Amino acid sequence: MSIDFENELNEAQREAVQTTEGPVLVIAGAGSGKTRTIVYRLAHLVESGVDPSQILLLTFTRKAAQEMLNRAEMILGRSLHGTSGGTFHSFAYATLRQNAMDIGFDNGFTLMDRADSENICKDVKDSLKLGKGDRSYPRKSTLLDMITKSRNKELPIETILEREAYHLNSYLDDLNEISDGYAHFKRNHALMDYDDLLFLVDKLLTENKPLRNQLQTRYRYIMVDEYQDTNLVQARIVKLLAGDKGNVMAVGDDAQSIYAFRGANVANILKFPQIFKDAKVIRLEKNYRSVQPILDLTNEILKGATIKFDKKLYSDLKSNHLPEVVHPLSDQSQAKLVVDQILEFRRKFSLHDIAVLFRAGYQSFPLEVALTRIGIDYQKYGGIRFHEAAHIKDVLSYLRLVLNPHDLLAWQRALDHIKGVGPKTVAKIYKAIHARDNKYLGKMTQKHEQLGELLGELNKLRATPPKPSAILESILAFYQPILTEKYPDDYPKRQAGLEQLSQIAVNYSDMEQFLGDLSLDGDPEEEKRKENAVVLSTVHSAKGLEWSAVIIIDLVEDRFPSRKAMQRAEDLEEERRLMYVACTRAKKCLKLFVPSSVYNRASGMSEPTLPSPFILELPDTVFDRMNESYGGGLEQRRKRGTTGATPLSRPKTNESETSTTPKTDPSKLGFCRHKIFGKGKIIARIEPNKCRVNFPGFGLKVIIEDYLELI
DNA sequence: GAAAAATTCGTTTTT
DNA sequence: CGAATTTTTC
Numbered sequence: 104m105s106i107d108f109e110n111e112l113n114e115a116q117r118e119a120v121q122t123t124e125g126p127v128l129v130i131a132g133a134g135s136g137k138t139r140t141i142v143y144r145l146a147h148l149v150e151s152g153v154d155p156s157q158i159l160l161l162t163f164t165r166k167a168a169q170e171m172l173n174r175a176e177m178i179l180g181r182s183l184h185g186t187s188g189g190t191f192h193s194f195a196y197a198t199l200r201q202n203a204m205d206i207g208f209d210n211g212f213t214l215m216d217r218a219d220s221e222n223i224c225k226d227v228k229d230s231l232k233l234g235k236g237d238r239s240y241p242r243k244s245t246l247l248d249m250i251t252k253s254r255n256k257e258l259p260i261e262t263i264l265e266r267e268a269y270h271l272n273s274y275l276d277d278l279n280e281i282s283d284g285y286a287h288f289k290r291n292h293a294l295m296d297y298d299d300l301l302f303l304v305d306k307l308l309t310e311n312k313p314l315r316n317q318l319q320t321r322y323r324y325i326m327v328d329e330y331q332d333t334n335l336v337q338a339r340i341v342k343l344l345a346g347d348k349g350n351v352m353a354v355g356d357d358a359q360s361i362y363a364f365r366g367a368n369v370a371n372i373l374k375f376p377q378i379f380k381d382a383k384v385i386r387l388e389k390n391y392r393s394v395q396p397i398l399d400l401t402n403e404i405l406k407g408a409t410i411k412f413d414k415k416l417y418s419d420l421k422s423n424h425l426p427e428v429v430h431p432l433s434d435q436s437q438a439k440l441v442v443d444q445i446l447e448f449r450r451k452f453s454l455h456d457i458a459v460l461f462r463a464g465y466q467s468f469p470l471e472v473a474l475t476r477i478g479i480d481y482q483k484y485g486g487i488r489f490h491e492a493a494h495i496k497d498v499l500s501y502l503r504l505v506l507n508p509h510d511l512l513a514w515q516r517a518l519d520h521i522k523g524v525g526p527k528t529v530a531k532i533y534k535a536i537h538a539r540d541n542k543y544l545g546k547m548t549q550k551h552e553q554l555g556e557l558l559g560e561l562n563k564l565r566a567t568p569p570k571p572s573a574i575l576e577s578i579l580a581f582y583q584p585i586l587t588e589k590y591p592d593d594y595p596k597r598q599a600g601l602e603q604l605s606q607i608a609v610n611y612s613d614m615e616q617f618l619g620d621l622s623l624d625g626d627p628e629e630e631k632r633k634e635n636a637v638v639l640s641t642v643h644s645a646k647g648l649e650w651s652a653v654i655i656i657d658l659v660e661d662r663f664p665s666r667k668a669m670q671r672a673e674d675l676e677e678e679r680r681l682m683y684v685a686c687t688r689a690k691k692c693l694k695l696f697v698p699s700s701v702y703n704r705a706s707g708m709s710e711p712t713l714p715s716p717f718i719l720e721l722p723d724t725v726f727d728r729m730n731e732s733y734g735g736g737l738e739q740r741r742k743r744g745t746t747g748a749t750p751l752s753r754p755k756t757n758e759s760e761t762s763t764t765p766k767t768d769p770s771k772l773g774f775c776r777h778k779i780f781g782k783g784k785i786i787a788r789i790e791p792n793k794c795r796v797n798f799p800g801f802g803l804k805v806i807i808e809d810y811l812e813l814i
Numbered sequence: 815g816a817a818a819a820a821t822t823c824g825t826t827t828t829t
Numbered sequence: 830c831g832a833a834t835t836t837t838t839c
Contacts, residue, residue, distance in 0.1 A: 163829090164829085190829065191829080192829050193829090216829095217828085217829090238823095238833090238834080242824095242832085242833080243832090243833095244832095297828085297829050298829090300829085301829095361827075362827080362828075362829095364826080364827065364828090365827085365828065365829080462826065462827075463825080463826045463827070464826085464827090465825070465826095465830090468830095485827080485828085488828090522817090522818090523816095523817070523818095523839090524817085525816060525817045525818085526816090526817090527815085527816060527817090528816080528817085622829090623829070624829090641826085641827065641828095642827080643826090643827045643828065644827090644828085662826095665826050665827080666825095666826090667826065667827095668826080668827095677827095681827080704824080704825080704830090705823085705824070705825095
């Protein structure tokens, strides 16, 4: 059977599929058949006689790689077994494990997750006696943020602080010290974080020429998806694997770059033709996903970008309906209206073809409650990951101790469950175990009988065959009483998670592979789309996916765009691209929800909101507007004859502030900006021309109105 | 002195 | 709702 490339692909796609020799860069607009192109190229390669094991497919998630391989197998009618597919990180993990000796990890290594890394930062900070009693000292997550940002962007911490965290400048020396301490700790305990995987593979391939040659020969064809979201070290790895004029195809869209925050560098995709000489550049511009009215709206979003994209999506798909902007009165009623909307969509689409997207994981909570109440099943992507849940980590810590008795983090976790044992005692026990100080250990096991039980269990486990499922079974029995003790309110739910974990374990025979996959890819079962469940997802996790109907919620200032992104122009631009990615996920229907008030945990009450700038700037020709009436229903708002488009206030730098002030009704409350105190909320109007304003960090102030800029 | 309990604080995005 | 800090208990 031969594949009908003529009819299945358009001209540009066909060219990308059939240019198999030499470097190729595919700039693919949203919905332009990017995945289709990769899938057909895989099929084409294998059909023309390439051994699947000579293909390397690097994608953003393992799920994406798996899906592409499956689809290629379908159209090809044969197995693609042997193809290497996955994320950069999983590829790196596998490569490093096979060559652990070479990089100085003779006894293997343990891959840490984010929480582990943060805890090390904290331990290092404490042991250096830094920040004692300083309430405003950066949180451990902030410390790690700066450290990994510096590594991923390959810039000194000082530069990172200057550019994007000016307020942390006074902690520069501390940060450098902690960063060094963190690196030492990792090396001393054979630990790696996500960044190490990439940097060590880069080092390994650079220094080990035979291995490099071997891999270059093996991977004759390399494809990299989402190239706009790769960072510098990832680009180097591609170059090392491909050689000077390898057959490498990079696919991406500069307008969809949304990972700059973790070091992704758009320059990679823009400079690809210079790095790989004579690269053929192919542009896919026709959109096959969305109806034209949706594209009209997304084109408007790109139009507002400071750095212009020469992109305008067009489609043959027609629709009589415009996207809708819905204004609920509060986030609570937003949840209710979204549920109503889902019920309405369900008459036309199946539930798994409907998605609700949001900026941050917590924003779906009210909706999750509403969905549960009405009995609609949902599947959530983003937010807390399966393997990061406390009970899963508890269980895995025992597993890790079986593998590596030097794993201090695992000891800390495991010993923490013993009553009367805290951090200090853990340190002593850890030391005693490695000094074989049986006297001290004997004393402690007398004092804490649970310690004896734990050590006995570990010995028992080391004696059982090293099959993940067998060991896990024993651990679960041991952990059971701890689970019910530690989580009296919700242990049934957590227990279900643990059972899921043992289900996953059944598929593994190798312990380290099991642990690695778990931290790198999460739960493989979870990845499958549930048949009868509506999808809830962060925009980041929605990348590369599509649904017939898409609802985006919380489109208000401080939520989308995120509050943290309002300070710097670059961040705001990334939020815009994020908005673009979110809207371009929709095939037929797009609904944008802008609640007029949201609950604020800090003040404990509902507070008025400002619509997201990305909504305000849209000309009202590209959408219909619906308001929630006080009776609870929706009513369409009449359009004005005028253009209605308010020019978006530019990134709020000092210079541009004065020029874009829309003079609002002075009797209204809202947000304002002050030269010294920054952004604040107007609590009350006092007398003729003064306001009481609450400035975060400064508290309540009374200010003469003339010194305030209304925003 | 160290661990457990109570309280206060502030919330992006991910491999 | 989870984590850091303060207070209470052992």
